[in-house]
Amino acid sequence: MELQDVSVAPQAAAPVGVSEKExxxxxxxxxxxxxxGTNDWDPQFYSSEVISRVLAKGxxxxxxxxxxxxxDVPKLDEFFYRVVKGGVENRIKPAKLLxxxxxxxxLNLETVKxxxxxxxxxxxxxxxxxxxxxxxxxxxxxxxxxxxxTLEQAQExxxxxxxxxxxxxxxxxxxxxxxxxxxxxxYAAERYGVECVGLTVSAEQVKLGRDMCKGxxxxxxxxxYRKETEVFDRVVSVGMCEHVGRKNYRTYMKKAxxxxxxxxxxxxxxxxxxLSTSMPDPFISKYIFPVGQVPxxxxxxxxxxxxxxxxxxxNFGADYDTTLMAWHERFEEAWPxxxxxxxxxxxxxxxYYLLSCAGAFRARDIQLWQMxxxxxxxxxxxxxxR
Numbered sequence: 001m002e003l004q005d006v007s008v009a010p011q012a013a014a015p016v017g018v019s020e021k022e023x024x025x026x027x028x029x030x031x032x033x034x035x036x037g038t039n040d041w042d043p044q045f046y047s048s049e050v051i052s053r054v055l056a057k058g059x060x061x062x063x064x065x066x067x068x069x070x071x072d073v074p075k076l077d078e079f080f081y082r083v084v085k086g087g088v089e090n091r092i093k094p095a096k097l098l099x100x101x102x103x104x105x106x107l108n109l110e111t112v113k114x115x116x117x118x119x120x121x122x123x124x125x126x127x128x129x130x131x132x133x134x135x136x137x138x139x140x141x142x143x144x145x146x147x148x149x150t151l152e153q154a155q156e157x158x159x160x161x162x163x164x165x166x167x168x169x170x171x172x173x174x175x176x177x178x179x180x181x182x183x184x185x186x187y188a189a190e191r192y193g194v195e196c197v198g199l200t201v202s203a204e205q206v207k208l209g210r211d212m213c214k215g216x217x218x219x220x221x222x223x224x225y226r227k228e229t230e231v232f233d234r235v236v237s238v239g240m241c242e243h244v245g246r247k248n249y250r251t252y253m254k255k256a257x258x259x260x261x262x263x264x265x266x267x268x269x270x271x272x273x274x275l276s277t278s279m280p281d282p283f284i285s286k287y288i289f290p291v292g293q294v295p296x297x298x299x300x301x302x303x304x305x306x307x308x309x310x311x312x313x314x315n316f317g318a319d320y321d322t323t324l325m326a327w328h329e330r331f332e333e334a335w336p337x338x339x340x341x342x343x344x345x346x347x348x349x350x351x352y353y354l355l356s357c358a359g360a361f362r363a364r365d366i367q368l369w370q371m372x373x374x375x376x377x378x379x380x381x382x383x384x385x386r
Contacts, residue, residue, distance in 0.1 A: 024051060031086035033079060041078040045071045058092050060282035063356070067348045076351065077325065080359025127208040130181075132334035133327050138181035138212065141239035141269060142320040142368045146386070151326040154319070159187040162236060164385045165312065165372050166265045168192040172233040175199070175259050177225045177252075178240020182209035182218060189216040197230065199223050225255055234267075235260045241270035241300075245293050249303035257307040257375065266308065266373040271320070272297055273366055288353050294366060308373035311382035317367035324358035 024035055034042050045051075047070045053061030065071055073079045083089070134140055135155045143154025144161050162184060168174070170193035176185050179198025182205075188194050195217040200206060206220045213220075221228075225240075235256050244252045256266050276296035284292060301310065331354065335347060360366050372382065 023055070027088050027091050028083070028086070031082045031088060033082050033086075040074040041082055043071050043073040043079060047071075054092070058282060059089065059356075060286060063283035063287070063349070063352050066352050067345050069344075069348065076355040077328075077358040077362070080356045081362040082359075084360045084365045085363040125204075127181075127204055129338060131208075132337070133330045137183035137187060138208070139183040140180055142271075142316070143323045143326075144316060145319045145322050146316075151323070151330075154323065154326075155183070156187070159184055160191070161385065162238070162267055162269065162370070163188055163192055165370065166234045166236065166267050168194055168234065170194065173197070174234045174236065175228070175230070175232040177228075177235065177237040177256065178243070179205075179209070179220065180239065181205050182213050182220065184236060184238055185209075185218045186213050186216060189213070189218050194234075195219075197221060197232070199225050199228060226251060228255065228259055230259060231261055232259055233261055233264050235264065236267045236269070238267075238269040239271075241268060242292050242294055243289065244295075245291065246295070246299055249295065249299055253300075253303045253307050256373075260375065262375050264375070265311075268300070268369075268371045268373065270295060270300075270369055270371075271366055272300075272317075272369045283356075284353070287349055297369070300371070304373060308375060309377040310371060311374050311378060312370075312372040312384040314370040314384070314386065315367050316370075317361055317364060320366075320368050321358050321361040324354050324361065328354040328358070 028034070032039075032041075036042065036044055047065075050062070050065045050071050053065045053070075055061075057064075130138065130140065135143075135152045137155055137159065139155040139158065142158065143151060144158040145154045146157065148154035148157050166174075168188060172192075172194045174185070174188060174194050174196045176182075176196055176198040179185055179196075179200050180202075182196075182198055185196035185198050189196055197219045198209070199221050200209075201222070201224060203222060206222050209218075209220050237256065241249075241252070256268075260266055271294050273294045273296055276298055280293050304310065328351070331350060339347070357366075361368075372384070374382065
């Protein structure tokens, strides 16, 4: 990740020009947010350049200005909650982002070659870094906080929920598409006595995952999901669909179907968006997940037509807010050991990523879905668990 440390020392909040002040006030109308205000969610601008960046590039401009230390706010998550809840992003249509929008609509950005870039750009950042932020299972997806008080409890509850939803039984073979460091496979093998095969494009994940799952019937394959041919009793995909891309959802569903026995179940765990017309966030696309795209529900159901019956749909998107805040807390605690290596600009980028996403989930602008599919419909119906 090529990020240079070009931090600027914070200064006293700069006055905003009259015309710029009017533009910003109009954008923030109804949010309760005031530039250079006194609340914990009120941003302090150290340069009027922030406004021009926002008007030119939307959240990308705002995020880059934050990385450059041109503004700050005591509670970044609460600032984003109010801005997203107030629909501010819908009032900004930067001309400079037209190509960003068009490329996701017209091009297939998630080819086999480009998919490998995700592992190199994001997940190969370093296992030590992620170990400091995540739970003991290294689950890098939303936890289930219904009866949980800690991150460990929430992630174990999520993994247990998945196992119960797909009816795991000892001796089954399970495919995990986008297995990460093997959190689900490790849990399922330990608790349910199943054999697991996991697919990932990250060499670093394979390295640590194999070590964490040593002695268990778990196999990691450094392999794109499109190249898998084996058939399994169950298929799961947790936090992978966000990297598939709209032009590949049908291929993704077909592959899950091909790899699943006729009486099997497929569980899909993914972030989802409310509006199919919204484009991927430009900041996340540039700095966090270079070819990521959050799906709309209709895109997934259309891709599954003729292949699967949707047996169950469970939305617990509000739990991602809590998960992200827990990750942020651990990130802050661990930061001193990474400070010299990664620098202040990375630190502010990562904070912006975690806390802006927490605010968006808090505003319920984005969701977290668990979907259970069968090939031909379950006789007598599917009994879900929560």
